[in-house]
Each structure stands twice: as C-alpha cells, then as structure tokens.
Amino acid sequence: MSASTLPARSVKGPIPAVLVTLALGWLALIIGAPFATVLAEAFSKGLGTFLAAFKEPDALAAIRLTLLVAAIAVPLNAAFGLAAAWSIAKFEFRGKSLLLTVIDLPLSLSPVVSGLVWVLLFGARGWFGPWLEGAGIKVIFAVPGIVLGTILVTVPLIARELIPLMAEQGAEEELAATTLGAGGWTVFRRVTLPNVRWALLHGVLLCNARAMGEFGAVSVVSGHIRGLTETLPLHVEALYNDYDFVGAFAAATLLAGLAVVTLVAKSVLERAMPLAIR
Amino acid sequence: MTLTIDGVYKQFGRFPALTGVSLEVRDGEFLALLGPSGSGKTTLLRVLAGLDKPDHGCVYLDGVDFLALSARERRVGLVFQHYALFRHMTAARNIAFGLEVRPRAARPSRAEIAARVDKLLALAQIEGLGGRYPAQLSGGQRQRVAVARALAVEPQLLLLDEPFGALDTKVRKELRGELRRIHDATGVTTILVTHDQEEAMALADRVVLMNHGRIEQIGAPAELDAAPASPFVFTFLGETNRLPCDVLAGVARFEGFAAPVICPARPADGPAVALFRPEDTRLDAGPHADGAPARVVEIRGRGPVRNITCQVLGGQRVIADVAEAAAERFEVGQRVHFSVRRVVLDAGEAARPGAIVEALAPAARLTA
Numbered sequence: 001m002s003a004s005t006l007p008a009r010s011v012k013g014p015i016p017a018v019l020v021t022l023a024l025g026w027l028a029l030i031i032g033a034p035f036a037t038v039l040a041e042a043f044s045k046g047l048g049t050f051l052a053a054f055k056e057p058d059a060l061a062a063i064r065l066t067l068l069v070a071a072i073a074v075p076l077n078a079a080f081g082l083a084a085a086w087s088i089a090k091f092e093f094r095g096k097s098l099l100l101t102v103i104d105l106p107l108s109l110s111p112v113v114s115g116l117v118w119v120l121l122f123g124a125r126g127w128f129g130p131w132l133e134g135a136g137i138k139v140i141f142a143v144p145g146i147v148l149g150t151i152l153v154t155v156p157l158i159a160r161e162l163i164p165l166m167a168e169q170g171a172e173e174e175l176a177a178t179t180l181g182a183g184g185w186t187v188f189r190r191v192t193l194p195n196v197r198w199a200l201l202h203g204v205l206l207c208n209a210r211a212m213g214e215f216g217a218v219s220v221v222s223g224h225i226r227g228l229t230e231t232l233p234l235h236v237e238a239l240y241n242d243y244d245f246v247g248a249f250a251a252a253t254l255l256a257g258l259a260v261v262t263l264v265a266k267s268v269l270e271r272a273m274p275l276a277i278r
Numbered sequence: 279m280t281l282t283i284d285g286v287y288k289q290f291g292r293f294p295a296l297t298g299v300s301l302e303v304r305d306g307e308f309l310a311l312l313g314p315s316g317s318g319k320t321t322l323l324r325v326l327a328g329l330d331k332p333d334h335g336c337v338y339l340d341g342v343d344f345l346a347l348s349a350r351e352r353r354v355g356l357v358f359q360h361y362a363l364f365r366h367m368t369a370a371r372n373i374a375f376g377l378e379v380r381p382r383a384a385r386p387s388r389a390e391i392a393a394r395v396d397k398l399l400a401l402a403q404i405e406g407l408g409g410r411y412p413a414q415l416s417g418g419q420r421q422r423v424a425v426a427r428a429l430a431v432e433p434q435l436l437l438l439d440e441p442f443g444a445l446d447t448k449v450r451k452e453l454r455g456e457l458r459r460i461h462d463a464t465g466v467t468t469i470l471v472t473h474d475q476e477e478a479m480a481l482a483d484r485v486v487l488m489n490h491g492r493i494e495q496i497g498a499p500a501e502l503d504a505a506p507a508s509p510f511v512f513t514f515l516g517e518t519n520r521l522p523c524d525v526l527a528g529v530a531r532f533e534g535f536a537a538p539v540i541c542p543a544r545p546a547d548g549p550a551v552a553l554f555r556p557e558d559t560r561l562d563a564g565p566h567a568d569g570a571p572a573r574v575v576e577i578r579g580r581g582p583v584r585n586i587t588c589q590v591l592g593g594q595r596v597i598a599d600v601a602e603a604a605a606e607r608f609e610v611g612q613r614v615h616f617s618v619r620r621v622v623l624d625a626g627e628a629a630r631p632g633a634i635v636e637a638l639a640p641a642a643r644l645t646a
Contacts, residue, residue, distance in 0.1 A: 172362035180376035
C-alpha cells in the first residue's frame with residue numbers, strides 16, 4: 001500500500017531459518033494439533049455419524065439460535081462502532097478519553113462477569129427482575145439475555161477496528177465534501193463509509209465470529225435449556241458432558257469451520273478490490 | 279461579486295486567532311493572505327469557508343450575510359494543503375462529486391457532468407489521468423485534481439490553504455504559474471493562504487500581510503516592497519541586515535554615510551536600530567570611496583547574484599547582494615566601503631531576519 005516501508009529481507013543465514021522454524025512449529029503445536037484432533041474425532045465414526053449429529057432437533061435449534069443471536073448482535077455493534085468511531089475520530093468533546101476507556105472495558109472483563117451483570121440487572125432477584133416478571137417479560141434464561149450477554153462481550157470489536165483508521169484519516173475529506181455541497185448523510189454514505197469499509201468488514205467478521213463462539217457470558221444467562229436457550233458452544237459442552245464425543249466434535253467442527261470461512265471471506269473480498277483504493 | 283469582511287474576531291480558548299480583521303475582496307482578484315504561523319490567516323480562510331464561526335464581526339457577499347449560510351450553502355471552492363481527495367474515487371469521480379451530490383432538480387445530466395469533468399481535466403492539464411485513483415497520482419497531480427474539483431461547482435470564491443506546502447520546490451513553482459493561469463482563465467475570485475512571502479508576492483494582485491490575528495498591511499506586492507507599513511512587514515518580506523544608527527530629521531546616519539528612513543513616516547530623532555535589505559546595500563572597492571569602512575569576510579551564492587558578507591568596524595556583519603560581474607572585483611579580506619539606499623527603523627519587536635514570530639501575547643503596538 002505505502003511505498004515508504006522497506007521490503008522484508010529474504011531469509012538468509014541460520015538465525016532467520018531458526019526463527020521461522022520455531023514460529024511454524026509453535027503454530028503447529030498450538031493451533032494445528034487441536035484443530036486436527038477436532039476433525040479426527042468428529043469423523044472417527046465415519047461421515048454418516050458426523051452428519052447425523054446435525055439432524056438432531058436440539059442441534060438444529062442451537063444452530064438457529066446462534067445465527068439469530070449473531071444476526072442481532074453484529075448489526076447493533078456495527079452501528080454503535082461506526083457512531084463511536086465517528087464521534088471519537090472526527091470531533092472534540094468532553095469525556096472522549098472516558099468513552100475510549102469504557103469501550104475497551106469488555107475486553108479486560110471476564111466473560112462470566114459480562115453474563116452475571118445481566119443476571120444482577122434482570123434476574124429474578126435482580127434490580128429490574130420483579131418489574132419484568134410483572135410485565136411478563138423474560139430476559140434471563142431466555143433469548144434476550146443471550147443477546148445482551150453477546151453484545152456486551154463483542155461491543156469493542158468493531159469500534160476498535162474503526163477508531164484508529166478514522167483518526168488517521170482525519171476529517172478533511174468530509175470537510176471537502178461539505179464545501180462541495182454534500183449533506184451530512186451523503187457525506188457519510190459516499191465519503192466516510194467507503195473510506196472505512198475494509199476496517200468495518202474486518203470488524204464485522206471478527207465480531208460475528210466472536211458472537212457465534214461466545215461461551216462464558218452466554219453460559220451464565222442461558223439456563224442451558226436444550227432446544228431453547230442453547231447456542232452452539234453450549235451445545236458442544238452439553239454433548240461432551242453426555243459423553244457424545246462424535247456429536248460434540250461435529251458441532252465443534254462447525255464452529256471451527258466458521259472461523260475458516262470468516263478468514264476466507266475476508267481475503268476473497270479484499271482481493272476483489274483494486275489495490276489503489278484498499 | 280464583492281466580499282466584505284468587517285471586524286472579525288475569533289478566539290480559540292485563550293488564544294486570540296483573529297482580533298478585528300476588516301477587508302474588502304474585489305471581484306475577480308487574486309488575494310494572498312500572508313503571515314507567519316499563528317497569524318490567523320488560516321482561521322480567516324476557515325471562517326470564509328464556513329468551517330469556523332467568528333465570535334464577532336460580519337462577512338457579506340454582495341450584501342448577503344455570508345455567516346448565516348452553512349459551509350454547504352456557500353458555494354466556496356476549498357483546496358487543502360494535503361489535497362483531501364476522496365481516496366476511493368478516481369480523479370474524474372472526485373471532480374464530478376460536487377455536481378453529483380446536487381439535488382436532482384439542480385443536477386446536470388450524466389453527459390453534461392462527463393463533459394464538464396473533461397473540460398476541467400483539460401484546464402488543470404491532467405487529461406488522461408481521470409481514471410486514476412489519488413494513490414496513483416503524484417503530489418502535483420493530486421493538487422491539480424483538487425483545484426479542478428473545487429472549480430467544478432463554479433464557486434463564487436476559490437479558497438486555497440497552503441496548497442503548495444506539501445510539494446517540492448520545482449513542482450511548487452510550476453503549479454504556482456498554473457494556478458495563476460487558471461485564475462486568469464476562469465476569473466474566479468481567489469484567496470490564497472501562504473506563509474511563503476515569495477509565493478504571495480509572485481502570485482497575488484494584492485497581498486494581505488497578517489500578524490498576531492490582525493492585518494499589518496494590504497497592498498500590491500510592489501507597494502509592500504516600496505512602502506512597508508511596519509518593521510514587521512519589512513522583515514517578513516525579505517532578508518534584512520541590522521545596524522545601529524542615529525536618526526536626525528528623517529534620515530538615518532551611519533559612520534560614513536546616511537540613508538532615508540522609509541518607515542516609520544515620522545521617525546523620532548535619536549539612536550535607533552536600522553533594518554535594510556542586502557539588495558539595498560552597495561559595496562565600493564575604491565580606497566577613497568564614500569560609505570562606512572568594512573572588510574569582506576565571505577562571498578557566497580551562485581547565479582546572477584553573490585551574497586557578500588562584510589564586517590563593519592563595530593564587529594557586526596552586513597550582507598550585500600552584488601551582481602555577479604561586479605562581485606568579481608571583491609575578494610575575502612579586502613577593505614571596502616558600504617552604503618545603504620533606504621532603511622526601516624526597528625520598533626523593538628522581536629522580528630529578526632527570517633525569524634517567524636509566534637509569540638502568544640499581542641505585539642507591542644507599532645506606531646506608524
């Protein structure tokens with residue numbers, strides 16, 4: 001992209017070779033081996049048993065719920081991330097550094113806590129619990145709780161992709177567009193959004209992967225009701241606890257596959273665009 | 279079109295950026311806002327573009343309250359130092375942007391827009407580059423696109439904020455000429471912000487020299503040269519030498535010669551510090567010549583002019599610009615006499631040759 005960075009030197013001599021071997025070996029041990037185990041275990045009783053694991057109604061319900069949660073959490077986080085990054089990068093206001101810190105908070109918070117706070121708020125003995133019960137609204141041990149837990153865990157992911165990029169790009173292009181007669185919405189749609197689309201896409205994919213894979217927070221608020229409040233990660237755990245190893249690893253394959261698809265989608269989309277505007 | 283700026287004040291926190299600026303911009307003129315950084319010239323430009331609102335004061339365009347209009351409604355073309363091109367659009371799409379975002383009723387047809395873009399590409403002499411993205415263009419080419427983009431909306435006013443600041447000297451000089459040509463071809467009233475006195479003096483019909491948020495002097499380049507309104511104007515517009523002198527009846531007396539004081543108009547009698555230009559300094563090699571005795575210590579420069587540094591009796595150094603042919607008569611160590619054509623008296627402001635004044639406190643009032 002920029003011509004100012006020097007090209008990396010090609011590998012020569014023993015030290016680079018050792019380092020590269022170490023890095024590859026470490027990756028193989030830490031990422032490659034577990035991944036291979038998941039696949040081997042999932043297919044250990046043949047393709048038929050593997051596929052049968054997805055025909056179970058509970059498995060299908062878990063997949064549906066996982067997709068639903070991601071479909072709600074990701075767009076909301078994208079909207080928030082854009083708004084937060086826009087205001088932080090393009091405007092000066094009081095409390096800006098506080099906002100930056102708060103956005104990062106979920107990253108340093110244990111997911112269990114991210115789940116528990118919702119129980120404290122909306123659980124049967126929580127602050128709003130009795131009121132919600134009176135209104136007949138169920139949040140904890142139901143889908144709304146799972147969505148809230150997921151959003152809390154994934155809220156920084158898109159904003160953090162966008163903030164540094166938008167800050168670096170500054171506001172001059174927007175100012176130029178305004179003096180050329182463009183209104184606020186037009187400026188956003190035709191200047192701001194296209195300038196951050198790769199970071200946004202990257203953030204969305206990351207957020208999506210995390211939303212579908214979140215275990216800790218969801219585990220606290222879900223209540224583990226099979227076929228109703230179990231997402232894929234919870235389903236994997238439940239099957240594993242039932243000694244259904246093929247089923248557990250088959251579902252795990254699905255989650256792992258999702259990660260691979262995410263990465264492939266990202267690189268395919270990036271390659272489809274001309275280099276000059278990336 | 280006449281732009282009237284009347285008593286504009288603007289303060290950023292405790293920093294007074296503009297302290298009562300009044301100015302009339304004539305139709306079709308090329309005006310340069312010149313000054314050191316922190317002098318308020320960019321703030322004034324941003325006020326005109328609608329990016330900053332002044333605390334007090336008015337701006338009228340043909341009698342219409344310009345400040346009541348948003349940046350979007352002003353029809354002002356703005357060119358930035360760092361181009362601010364839309365990086366995901368080709369040069370042609372950049373230029374077309376201002377036309378494409380018009381409301382449907384006012385928007386030209388696709389064919390009209392394409393024709394207009396072609397004309398602007400030709401005007402900016404970048405035909406054939408319309409399909410390139412900003413990253414594929416050189417700095418000079420980018421700034422040409424930026425100027426064409428600003429002109430596409432047929433602005434009432436073209437504002438340029440240090441447009442050549444990010445370019446190297448050769449490209450800068452070339453683009454300067456281009457900008458003047460484009461101005462003359464379109465007739466659009468143009469305001470250029472720059473800290474480069476050479477650029478302002480070479481390009482503009484009138485130069486507005488600013489310092490500490492106010493206007494020091496307005497005038498054609500030749501007027502500023504011939505009759506500087508203050509020592510600041512004189513030091514900012516060129517190189518200066520400093521020497522102590524004695525003022526009597528409007529004439530600065532040195533040891534061996536005297537020179538008229540061109541600023542202030544009625545100088546007080548008594549000791550003072552004189553400022554004068556190397557090009558106003560004359561060297562004489564003859565043993566009995568008029569002027570103050572001095573010794574040549576250094577000869578520098580190339581091309582038609584040599585800069586000859588001399589040391590006077592008091593130990594101070596004085597630089598004289600001498601034509602190449604005449605300079606051959608001098609050599610280092612030689613005894614010479616020098617005299618000066620005209621001087622400006624320093625009012626005590628911390629303005630030294632080439633120094634950029636960036637003091638936050640308002641300057642001592644300069645009595646003219």
